[in-house]
Amino acid sequence: MQTKEYIGESWKHGILIVGAILVLLPFYMMVSMSLKSQQEIQSISGGLIGAQEVQTFPVCVKTGYSEETCTTKPYIYNYWFAFEKAPIPRYLMNGVIVTFSIFIIQVLVALPCAYALAKLRFYGREFVFSMVLFCLLIPVHGIALPLYIMLAQAGLVDTYSALILPWTISVFGIFLMRQFFMTVPDELIDAARMDGMGEYSIVWKVMLPTAIPALLAFAIFSVVAHWNDYFWPRMVITGNRDLFTPPLGIREFRGGIDSDEFGPMMASIVTVTVPLIVAFIIAQKRFIEGITLTGMK
Amino acid sequence: MGTISLKNISKSFGSTQVLKNLNVDIKDGEFLTLVGPSGCGKSTLLRIIAGLEQQTSGDVLIDDKVVNKIRASERDLAMVFQSYALYPHLTVRRNLETPLRLRDYNSFERLPLIGNFSPNKKNKTESINQLVNKTSETLKISELLDRKPGQLSGGQRQRVALGRAMVREPVAFLMDEPLSNLDAALRVHMRSELSELHNSLKTTFVYVTHDQAEALTMSSRMAVMIDGNLLQLDTPQEVYDNPASLSVAQFVGSPKINIFNGSSDSSGTVSILNLNLKRKSSETNLELSIGIRPEHLEITNQSDENTFSATVAYRENLGSDIFFHVNTEDGMNRIIVRGIPQFTNEISNGSKVNIKRASDKALLFNKEGKRVQFNNA
Amino acid sequence: MHNSKAHIWFIAPAIILMIIILIFPLFLAGGISFTDYNLGNKSIGWVGLENYDKMFNRKTYVKMIWATATYVIVVVPISVVLGLCAAMLLNSLRFGADIYKTIFFLPVMATLLAMAIAWEFTLHPTLGIVNSFLANGCGGVREFILGLHWLPWVDSQQSWYHVACANNMDFPYWLKQKNTAIWTICFIGIWQAFGFNMVLYLAGLTGIPRELYHAAEMDGAKSTWEQFKLVTWPMLGPTTLFVVTITTIRTFQVFDTIEILTKGGPSKTTYVMMYAIFEKAIQQNLTSIGAAITVVFIAFILILTFFQRYVIERRVHY
Numbered sequence: 001m002q003t004k005e006y007i008g009e010s011w012k013h014g015i016l017i018v019g020a021i022l023v024l025l026p027f028y029m030m031v032s033m034s035l036k037s038q039q040e041i042q043s044i045s046g047g048l049i050g051a052q053e054v055q056t057f058p059v060c061v062k063t064g065y066s067e068e069t070c071t072t073k074p075y076i077y078n079y080w081f082a083f084e085k086a087p088i089p090r091y092l093m094n095g096v097i098v099t100f101s102i103f104i105i106q107v108l109v110a111l112p113c114a115y116a117l118a119k120l121r122f123y124g125r126e127f128v129f130s131m132v133l134f135c136l137l138i139p140v141h142g143i144a145l146p147l148y149i150m151l152a153q154a155g156l157v158d159t160y161s162a163l164i165l166p167w168t169i170s171v172f173g174i175f176l177m178r179q180f181f182m183t184v185p186d187e188l189i190d191a192a193r194m195d196g197m198g199e200y201s202i203v204w205k206v207m208l209p210t211a212i213p214a215l216l217a218f219a220i221f222s223v224v225a226h227w228n229d230y231f232w233p234r235m236v237i238t239g240n241r242d243l244f245t246p247p248l249g250i251r252e253f254r255g256g257i258d259s260d261e262f263g264p265m266m267a268s269i270v271t272v273t274v275p276l277i278v279a280f281i282i283a284q285k286r287f288i289e290g291i292t293l294t295g296m297k
Numbered sequence: 298m299g300t301i302s303l304k305n306i307s308k309s310f311g312s313t314q315v316l317k318n319l320n321v322d323i324k325d326g327e328f329l330t331l332v333g334p335s336g337c338g339k340s341t342l343l344r345i346i347a348g349l350e351q352q353t354s355g356d357v358l359i360d361d362k363v364v365n366k367i368r369a370s371e372r373d374l375a376m377v378f379q380s381y382a383l384y385p386h387l388t389v390r391r392n393l394e395t396p397l398r399l400r401d402y403n404s405f406e407r408l409p410l411i412g413n414f415s416p417n418k419k420n421k422t423e424s425i426n427q428l429v430n431k432t433s434e435t436l437k438i439s440e441l442l443d444r445k446p447g448q449l450s451g452g453q454r455q456r457v458a459l460g461r462a463m464v465r466e467p468v469a470f471l472m473d474e475p476l477s478n479l480d481a482a483l484r485v486h487m488r489s490e491l492s493e494l495h496n497s498l499k500t501t502f503v504y505v506t507h508d509q510a511e512a513l514t515m516s517s518r519m520a521v522m523i524d525g526n527l528l529q530l531d532t533p534q535e536v537y538d539n540p541a542s543l544s545v546a547q548f549v550g551s552p553k554i555n556i557f558n559g560s561s562d563s564s565g566t567v568s569i570l571n572l573n574l575k576r577k578s579s580e581t582n583l584e585l586s587i588g589i590r591p592e593h594l595e596i597t598n599q600s601d602e603n604t605f606s607a608t609v610a611y612r613e614n615l616g617s618d619i620f621f622h623v624n625t626e627d628g629m630n631r632i633i634v635r636g637i638p639q640f641t642n643e644i645s646n647g648s649k650v651n652i653k654r655a656s657d658k659a660l661l662f663n664k665e666g667k668r669v670q671f672n673n674a
Numbered sequence: 675m676h677n678s679k680a681h682i683w684f685i686a687p688a689i690i691l692m693i694i695i696l697i698f699p700l701f702l703a704g705g706i707s708f709t710d711y712n713l714g715n716k717s718i719g720w721v722g723l724e725n726y727d728k729m730f731n732r733k734t735y736v737k738m739i740w741a742t743a744t745y746v747i748v749v750v751p752i753s754v755v756l757g758l759c760a761a762m763l764l765n766s767l768r769f770g771a772d773i774y775k776t777i778f779f780l781p782v783m784a785t786l787l788a789m790a791i792a793w794e795f796t797l798h799p800t801l802g803i804v805n806s807f808l809a810n811g812c813g814g815v816r817e818f819i820l821g822l823h824w825l826p827w828v829d830s831q832q833s834w835y836h837v838a839c840a841n842n843m844d845f846p847y848w849l850k851q852k853n854t855a856i857w858t859i860c861f862i863g864i865w866q867a868f869g870f871n872m873v874l875y876l877a878g879l880t881g882i883p884r885e886l887y888h889a890a891e892m893d894g895a896k897s898t899w900e901q902f903k904l905v906t907w908p909m910l911g912p913t914t915l916f917v918v919t920i921t922t923i924r925t926f927q928v929f930d931t932i933e934i935l936t937k938g939g940p941s942k943t944t945y946v947m948m949y950a951i952f953e954k955a956i957q958q959n960l961t962s963i964g965a966a967i968t969v970v971f972i973a974f975i976l977i978l979t980f981f982q983r984y985v986i987e988r989r990v991h992y
Contacts, residue, residue, distance in 0.1 A: 016763060023777055023865065026795075030795075108687075109687050109691060112684035112688075113689075128685055138696050139972075142972050143699040144951070145951055146703040146706070147695070148956070149702065152713055169691035228785045230787045231929045234952070247788075250785065250787050251787065280779075292874060347888075375892060376889070376892045379885070380883060382885040386911065396893035396894055
């Protein structure tokens with residue numbers, strides 16, 4: 001390797017490091033604020049973690065806790081107070097319930113349909129497939145308003161159903177699975193039929209296991225999208241805190257931005273943001289593959 | 298001119314050495330084949346000549362000039378790739394034009410639209426068109442010029458790839474297994490076409506293949522490489538008749554050469570399967586491997602001191618020839634004998650036969666695989 | 675042919691859901707957009723094109739279309755080009771590519787709403803590290819670089835940076851100022867989107883056969899630029915088409931950052947369509963005008979994707 005190449009390589013790293021710093025800037029800010037005391041945040045001092053001096057927090061005392069409870073290190077206080085103020089576990093639980101219900105129903109609906117489109121010959125198949133292709137063009141967020149009107153007329157606003165129902169059909173899932181099933185050899189299905197399996201058993205006992213890789217990619221795609229979705233929950237959940245998903249929770253913490261302390265607020269935001277990021281970092285290869293696969297079809 | 302010399306070329310990837318101190322001189326106008334089993338380093342060697350790969354040590358000379366530091370695009374060589382590597386978004390005409398455009402037009406003339414204002418562009422364009430037309434006529438691809446590579450068959454793509462290499466009249470052509478993606482019949486046909494092309498162009502060809510038949514049929518000289526070593530560089534006939542080592546003998550020729558274990562005694566007399574070969578090795582008291590090609594063995598009715606008996610295990614009828622895979626009495630050797638159809642029709646699997654060898658065609662190798670000569674005296 | 679009627683049970687749920695959830699709402703929105711219907715009203719009156727007339731003539735809605743167009747036209751090309759550049763840089767690295775890939779992909783995974791709040795603080799005029807970083811750089815290297823003093827035509831006494839330093843650290847209130855808010859929102863959009871494009875381009879790049887680059891080299895394409903023009907860019911055609919399509923659809927739907935950071939302001943400079951639908955139809959209960967915006971929004975997206983799918987696609991697949 002020549003010196004010239006070393007120079008070229010360092011150049012690239014230089015650019016990429018600047019980019020990485022820009023990308024990481026808000027993450028740094030978030031973590032740093034969730035660890036520091038109010039004074040340190042306001043004076044922009046203390047670096048990433050602050051001095052962590054034991055102190056008494058006035059807002060805490062004002063809320064009605066004993067002075068003893070309110071005297072601790074900033075990072076402990078921030079996270080403790082965050083959990084005291086808002087039902088964070090409940091929000092996370094809601095996130096899990098909603099994303100998993102959506103994913104399971106999407107698979108229950110999409111998988112048989114994809115199988116029929118890929119492997120069964122029946123009258124009108126082409127029409128159904130072109131319908132899928134057309135629906136692929138419709139962004140669900142775009143038709144949120146008519147959906148909202150329909151749910152409102154049905155009296156379903158402020159329920160779990162409102163959070164889940166519009167997402168039960170994933171044309172993208174149908175399309176993805178259909179493309180995947182096209183690559184499964186017909187012999188496999190014929191063999192299953194020879195073994196005396198019915199079409200139902202074929203879908204769930206033969207096709208489902210072969211589709212695991214595609215399904216995993218779709219799962220990542222679907223869970224990430226709905227865990228992070230803010231627009232739809234914002235439309236259909238108006239006041240009932242028991243139904244808040246993580247992003248709605250984040251919005252609620254943000255409410256106190258001007259008056260309250262920033263530390264506990266950022267601590268709550270970090271808490272609800274972290275699960276997905278940790279999952280991503282642990283299984284990043286799978287995540288990136290999954291997103292690429294669903295991206296490239 | 299189109300001579301290429303490789304002097305002491307070595308190449309390592311990390312700790313594995315793939316080329317070991319090779320020296321090759323390629324003459325102007327020669328069809329030189331680099332042949333060897335896969336993984337022997339022949340493609341790497343070709344890419345070093347091309348400049349796509351940098352050798353670890355040694356020199357590459359083109360027309361007696363050292364080109365180690367000159368990059369591929371400036372060595373004036375053309376290459377035909379195994380996958381053809383045609384630009385899929387360009388028409389055949391544009392594919393053929395590309396090497397000319399990149400060399401003849403300057404960077405201003407290559408600009409879209411405003412490039413056309415250059416005063417010289419028109420003349421250049423005309424000469425490019427002429428060259429493309431001439432080449433496509435030679436290769437009979439004139440009707441394909443407006444198609445894209447995706448619309449062509451394998452054989453047609455092959456021709457376009459050749460055309461792209463020919464169009465700018467390079468110092469030498471480098472070909473990396475260009476026929477391996479074609480079906481068997483077309484491959485045989487293209488061999489003769491390539492040979493004819495070489496005869497008419499009279500340019501140096503360096504041709505890489507793992508198929509010894511291609512090497513034997515097309516080359517002026519062939520270089521047999523195994524495990525990064527150059528074992529022999531000679532005309533196909535010499536390599537076949539007079540292999541320098543056991544590995545070369547085994548690699549070249551189909552079906553494979555028969556190898557017997559034998560020895561030479563103190564007088565140098567060689568014997569195999571308890572038969573005296575009646576010829577003397579130049580080296581005495583030696584464990585030997587004795588190679589005899591299938592066509593130098595003969596099935597006969599007689600049984601005498603020059604024959605040994607064996608049982609036919611498998612009869613392989615190729616129409617023009619029949620090859621008998623036979624087991625010797627002692628069960629130690631499985632050998633292949635060529636038979637002529639009309640004389641050996643009645644011999645079937647399981648028959649006992651007598652086999653006679655033409656002793657003057659035997660090849661001797663010592664235990665290291667090096668060739669041992671007969672004593673001519 | 676199999677005698678079973680299983681396929682009916684297989685496709686029926688999907689078809690019914692497609693019709694109810696995806697197709698019917700299109701007609702519903704279309705229908706309501708011609709009325710004066712408000713959610714909760716008992717009566718519906720036909721008003722013809724009145725809602726659309728408002729949309730294209732009232733200042734608010736003209737600003738809405740401007741804001742949406744600005745956002746899409748800025749974010750799509752920049753995030754696509756950045757994604758491509760990052761992918762090519764990472765592809766040419768000898769080591770460390772995986773770390774950068776993970777970092778650049780983080781914004782795609784992270785909850786955008788949370789990240790919007792994090793950016794709000796990062797860019798906060800008094801609490802944010804960006805403005806404190808700028809203020810600490812007055813008169814130094816940062817001023818020279820970011821104030822563009824190195825450009826021959828920039829007068830170092832008149833640069834934006836120098837003026838801000840001179841006026842008692844009067845750096846932009848990024849999200850609160852009319853002339854910076856939309857660009858700041860765009861910046862966050864690009865920050866969030868380019869990692870996704872990068873990953874798709876990385877996948878596209880691995881699909882280009884190495885022999886094509888070697889052929890280009892043998893044909894005399896010497897510079898990286900020549901090879902990019904001859905091989906990389908055309909071979910990435912299908913990837914680019916897909917990346918542009920999906921980024922366009924996503925950017926059109928920008929909502930989270932607007933709702934949490936600017937609420938469409940200041941003076942409607944960031945009043946994008948999704949936010950307008952939400953504000954008009956949900957918060958102000960002006961359902962019919964919301965429906966009209968929905969129709970225009972869907973029409974934009976359908977036209978764009980049709981165009982990209984059926985017109986351009988012919989030119990990038992070989």
